[in-house]
Amino acid sequence: MSDDSKSSRDRLVDAMESLLWERGYADTSPKDVLKRAQVGQGSMYHFFSGKHELAVEAIRQNVRRAFGGHELLEGTGSPMDRVERCLRYPRQGVRGCRVGRMTQDPQVFDDPDMIGLIAGAFEGQLSLWEKVIRQAVDARELPAGINPSDLARTISAVIQGGYVLARAAHAQEPMDRAIEGLIGLLEAVRIDRVPDFPR
Amino acid sequence: MSDDSKSSRDRLVDAMESLLWERGYADTSPKDVLKRAQVGQGSMYHFFSGKHELAVEAIRQNVRRAFGGHELLEGTGSPMDRVERCLRYPRQGVRGCRVGRMTQDPQVFDDPDMIGLIAGAFEGQLSLWEKVIRQAVDARELPAGINPSDLARTISAVIQGGYVLARAAHAQEPMDRAIEGLIGLLEAVRIDRVPDFPR
């Protein structure tokens, strides 16, 4: 992260990236960034116009890191298997979502550059979910009455809300159970399986 | 809110309450609070030891206001009707949840007093959801295989995550659709109705 082999510029972006996740934009000062990056004050203002420009770059990198991997949703298995696999992918709830948490920071929310990156990341993620759900409906794993676009947002919301519940409780459990609850519903509507319970 | 008929103390709590919602703890200064409350500096330090104590009081009031009304979940109608009614209760997604947003603020997250109030609020809310879902299962509106405790967390997460999606998009729509997606799943597993689609 603050790898000596990296350039000062990269170290600054890495430091800002982690601080945005841990403390948010408003509560992160240039001084904090410099300290974590092990870089002098002049360097930061050499590469960036200031805190804002560095944060934009860090969010860009953050978004790539968080929502970059599409393997889970586009890999092997039936559409619903992929959905469940991706839902069960381990997420550290108490740490919060490095992308979602930014939406709560008013200075990020009000800034077109920063919120634009966040919005784009969610749009990309949502279209992936929507695509695999549509495949599940086409494959008759889900009933035709399901709205893939809505359900994609439901799934994304459960994950994001799971982070919120986990942080409120200082525990992973609420998030895992929120996701299990969703999987329970998905299993119950899945039409290629005999339900475990009487209908 | 900054009603002249209220005491300075109440005005301070009201002002801090709204600022915590709009800007969070870290980015709200005593000066901001005093300005909004139309109160001088001395008054605040007369009633409270400082920013922290005032914020604790404001969060206490905030939590009461946000999660106080249990009418929707405990009113008339079948359990599932109440669930859907409460889910469709209008929420201003772009503004975010005044309780959930606090979990992202590290200074709140790390403070036992403040996070304790937030955690308690969620626990109360979750037990209400759990209760009505259990009633729905008992009334055979939902299959016996449903885990009420998990599903309660799923529902709460969809609402919280809906706020996140709405703020990311600067639009109400994603939140409403996330909730509609959840209702769609709930309707699909509901056993007292003939599904609209072939199974």
Added chain:
DNA sequence: GTCTATAGACGGATAGAC
């Protein structure tokens, strides 16, 4: 109770030497 004045530290940014 409420006010103004003040304190000490930190915020974010600039200047200019090397």
Added chain:
DNA sequence: GTCTATCCGTCTATAGAC
């Protein structure tokens, strides 16, 4: 490119008059 010195404003809290 990187450093130190410096600037002005704000943050949080205290002091003390009224």
